[in-house]
Each structure stands twice: as C-alpha cells, then as structure tokens.
C-alpha cells in the first residue's frame with residue numbers, strides 16, 4: 001500500500017439518547033460552555049439532554065446562544081468573553097455547522113489567548129491545544145463534529161476563512177438522529193447536499209487515499225437514495241443521513257474540501273444562498289469539469305450514486321430545490337464574473353489536482369444556474 005496518513009482523534013458515539021447515556025465519556029471538565037444558535041439546539045432536544053447529562057455528572061454549564069448563520073469573529077469573541085467570565089474549562093457545540101465551527105474557534109481563541117485583532121492573522125500551531133471540544137450536531141451536513149476546521153466569516157476579506165488545526169478536532173462527537181427530526185425540510189436538504197459535496201470533493205482531492213475514497217463512496221451510496229426520496233416527498237431515513245454526513249466529514253478531515261466550496265463561498269456571502277445549497281447547485285458542473293482529468297473516478301462516483309450522468313445529478317438537485325421550494329434567484333452575469341475571481345485566490349483551489357481557468361470556473365457557475 002502507498003504511504004498515507006489518516007488522523008482522526010475524535011471518539012464517535014451514536015444512537016438514540018447517546019448524549020445522556022454516554023455522559024461518562026464526554027463530560028470533560030468542571031464547567032462547560034454550551035455554544036448554540038438561537039433555536040435549533042433547544043428545539044431538537046439536544047440542549048436539554050446535554051444540560052441533564054452535565055448535571056448528572058456534577059458538572060456546571062453556562063449557555064452562550066449568540067451564534068448565527070455564517071458566524072463572524074465578533075460572535076466568536078463574545079463566546080470567548082462568556083467562557084472566561086464563567087470560568088468554563090471545556091466547550092460543547094450544539095447545532096449545525098455554524099454553532100460547531102464557532103465552538104471550535106472559541107475553544108482555540110480562549111485557550112491560546114488570541115486577541116480579536118489578530119484572529120484572522122494567526123493560525124493554530126501544529127499540536128496547539130484548544131479547550132477540549134465536544135460536538136453535538138443537529139443537522140446532517142457539516143461534518144464539523146469530526147474535522148479540525150472552523151469556518152468563520154471575515155467581513156474584511158468578504159468571504160469565509162478556514163481556521164484549522166489538529167487541536168480543533170472535537171474530542172467527542174455525539175450523534176443522535178432524533179435531533180434531525182425538528183429540522184425544516186429546506187435545512188435537511190441543504191445540509192445533505194453539503195455532505196454529498198464533501199464526499200465528492202474529498203474523492204477528487206489530490207490528498208485522497210484508498211481509505212478516504214472508500215469512505216467517500218460509502219457516503220455517496222448512502223446519501224443519494226435519501227435525496228431521491230426527499231425529492232419525491234417520501235419518507236427520509238434521518239439516521240442514514242446523519243451517518244453519511246459524519247462519514248463525509250471524516251473524508252474532508254483528511255482531504256479538505258475543494259473547488260465547489262471555494263465557489264460556493266461567494267454565493268453565500270454576497271447572495272445569501274445557504275452553504276449546502278450553493279454547493280449542491282455547483283456539483284453537476286464540477287463533475288463535468290473533473291471528468292476530463294479523472295474519468296475513471298467520475299464513473300465510480302456516479303455508479304455509487306446510481307446515476308448515469310452529471311445531467312441526472314443536475315436533475316436531482318433541481319427536483320430537490322423545487323420540492324423544498326428553495327430555488328435561488330440566479331446571480332447576474334456581472335456578479336458571476338466577479339465571483340469567479342474569488343475562488344481562484346483560495347488555497348483550496350491552488351492545491352487542486354487540476355487548476356481551473358477563470359473560463360472553466362464561469363462555466364461551472366453557468367451550469368449551476
């Protein structure tokens with residue numbers, strides 16, 4: 001076998017009621033900062049479960065609910081102030097990618113003493129510790145519960161910045177599929193498309209290995225049938241989606257994301273298109289682009305998805321957006337031209353297998369819209 005590195009320091013606990021039943025394995029300190037958004041953590045039941053588990057173990061907690069979609073450094077530093085004021089010695093992120101990513105950034109900035117004005121200028125050093133992090137996802141897309149990434153919006157750079165380091169891997173990820181039951185259909189769809197995008201981009205990554213390719217194919221095989229059911233308004237197996245989204249997260253923890261994420265960020269920042277939906281719209285054009293340098297792999301990915309062509313993937317994404325009433329307004333040609341410059345500046349594209357030209361990036365945007 002070729003030499004490879006596969007690093008995953010996160011313990012995964014899954015199953016109904018695992019937050020309470022596994023409390024002995026995730027209460028990692030005396031007082032937790034519970035980091036959440038405004039509603040999903042409470043509505044899903046995850047917040048109450050975490051609070052009950054902490055109390056059962058004799059640990060204290062403080063609740064910081066100041067995280068919004070696409071969190072920025074101000075929200076992170078409000079969380080750092082809360083952790084310090086409350087004397088918290090570990091951090092529990094509960095929610096979607098925004099809450100989990102913010103929890104990681106808070107855990108790092110609080111432990112490393114990074115001042116607000118230096119936040120986007122420094123990166124976690126290899127091996128630099130954050131406060132211990134526990135992740136409880138309530139969506140099925142981010143994969144953040146098993147990655148070292150924290151994606152924070154920079155208003156200076158007008159896009160998202162990846163603050164990552166091995167110290168940002170959660171120590172424990174707690175997966176209870178019941179928490180997905182209260183998700184609005186659009187969020188379920190958007191986050192599942194994000195997970196699919198992680199699997200596909202991970203498979204194409206130059207850092208992909210036999211391990212990550214096998215996991216990416218498993219994630220695609222699991223997600224796509226659920227997306228097809230979702231498009232037809234049929235019953236969707238939430239446990240399958242949660243499992244596959246964590247599997248896809250394990251993939252990008254090793255490979256990183258790629259062109260689709262780089263192209264999706266301006267759609268989210270400038271047009272407000274949710275992260276997973278922005279990625280989903282771009283996937284078919286991306287598959288066409290990657291089919292040229294990676295024909296055999298593209299065949300494998302389509303086969304895992306039980307799709308005959310990228311056109312069928314395009315049709316599936318369109319049907320999903322229709323079914324969930326989520327078709328976004330297309331950006332103008334001028335806007336797309338402007339967005340084209342942004343992904344080409346990002347590292348995640350520069351280290352890619354096949355550096356796209358501005359025309360090729362534009363083609364992928366046009367195919368999507």
Ligand SMILES: [Fe+2]
Nearest residue numbers: 142194261275
């Ligand atoms: Fe993503």
